[in-house]
Amino acid sequence: MLMLKENFLAWTRAHEWGAEVEVSQQLANGGKVEVWDSGVIVFTPAGKPTRDLVLSCAVHGDETAPIEICDALIEALKQGQLTPQARVMFLIANPAAINNGTRFVEENMNRLFSGAHSKGPGLVNKERVRAEALEGYMERFFATSPPSRERIHYDMHTAIRDSAHEKFVVYPYQNERPYSKRQLQLLKAMGVPVVLLNDGPTTTFSYYSVNQFNAHGFTVELGKVKPFGQNDMQRFAAAQSTLTALICEADPELDRFEHDDFMIYQVLRSINRTAEDFELNFPDNVANFTEFPLGAVIARDGETEYRVETEGESVIFPNAKVALGQRALLTVVAIPAESLELV
Numbered sequence: 010m011l012m013l014k015e016n017f018l019a020w021t022r023a024h025e026w027g028a029e030v031e032v033s034q035q036l037a038n039g040g041k042v043e044v045w046d047s048g049v050i051v052f053t054p055a056g057k058p059t060r061d062l063v064l065s066c067a068v069h070g071d072e073t074a075p076i077e078i079c080d081a082l083i084e085a086l087k088q089g090q091l092t093p094q095a096r097v098m099f100l101i102a103n104p105a106a107i108n109n110g111t112r113f114v115e116e117n118m119n120r121l122f123s124g125a126h127s128k129g130p131g132l133v134n135k136e137r138v139r140a141e142a143l144e145g146y147m148e149r150f151f152a153t154s155p156p157s158r159e160r161i162h163y164d165m166h167t168a169i170r171d172s173a174h175e176k177f178v179v180y181p182y183q184n185e186r187p188y189s190k191r192q193l194q195l196l197k198a199m200g201v202p203v204v205l206l207n208d209g210p211t212t213t214f215s216y217y218s219v220n221q222f223n224a225h226g227f228t229v230e231l232g233k234v235k236p237f238g239q240n241d242m243q244r245f246a247a248a249q250s251t252l253t254a255l256i257c258e259a260d261p262e263l264d265r266f267e268h269d270d271f272m273i274y275q276v277l278r279s280i281n282r283t284a285e286d287f288e289l290n291f292p293d294n295v296a297n298f299t300e301f302p303l304g305a306v307i308a309r310d311g312e313t314e315y316r317v318e319t320e321g322e323s324v325i326f327p328n329a330k331v332a333l334g335q336r337a338l339l340t341v342v343a344i345p346a347e348s349l350e351l352v
């Protein structure tokens with residue numbers, strides 16, 4: 010049996026995926042750690058698990074802070090400094106892109122879930138092969154979990170651009186089910202009280218866990234991309250301590266739910282690039298959630314001009330360089346938290 014290497018990140022870098030390794034090791038506290046593949050590591054507590062938690066990072070390989078957060082938690086669990094009460098699976102999603110120091114090697118992995126990896130050209134590149142493998146690990150992880158147990162998946166990211174809200178979460182489409190008060194409270198405890206609601210199915214990792222496993226899945230944006238070692242980890246302290254509580258405590262203490270604690274955004278429009286001749290009518294470095302005045306032209310797609318139609322319309326995730334047919338921009342508008350259907 011192979012032993013776990015001392016430094017997990019070094020180990021991840023040394024192997025890219027596909028290495029024929031599977032490791033299992035008892036922990037001093039009676040729990041168990043298993044490595045199912047490069048960057049796929051599962052901790053099982055000694056007693057009955059309180060919840061099933063999936064923490065994924067590096068779906069975009071250059072988004073370093075979430076990798077450092079996962080690495081620190083993995084080390085603390087491995088060394089026995091933390092005793093898990095939850096089952097927790099860490100997914101270092103795209104080791105090849107980490108090794109490359111880039112967002113992705115060939116294709117944006119966060120458009121490849123819910124089977125999208127095998128559509129179109131099929132499993133033709135590393136991201137597609139890995140996305141399919143990650144779905145398999147999710148299935149294996151949830152196969153032994155009773156549906157009544159709390160299931161949470163945080164797919165953690167950092168953004169390329171500045172944001173008027175440093176941290177925010179994308180709450181995937183819930184297939185017409187209501188949103189969860191408790192999950193919002195947990196997100197607030199993580200320092201992420203700004204929520205963008207997705208209004209339909211997507212091919213993101215977090216929607217996959219919502220749709221496939223009925224998990225509380227979220228794309229969590231934790232701030233701006235910095236190189237390894239240059240992240241101010243103080244900025245992630247609330248996220249780290251809440252994740253630690255979810256791993257180690259049966260019932261983490263939460264603030265009372267107050268609508269006013271949250272900022273909720275709804276998608277107004279998704280603007281796709283359909284023409285070669287496409288441009289965004291604002292600087293490349295505009296911050297996410299920047300608001301534009303009524304009537305302002307925000308994008309031109311060939312002959313089509315997109316103007317602001319709604320008071321408070323703000324832009325998010327702009328990227329004029331996407332492939333033809335892909336989303337170049339979302340526009341959003343704030344709505345009162347009271348209007349959400351919550352359970």
Ligand SMILES: [Zn+2]
Pocket residue numbers: 068069072166167168
């Ligand atoms: Zn990302």
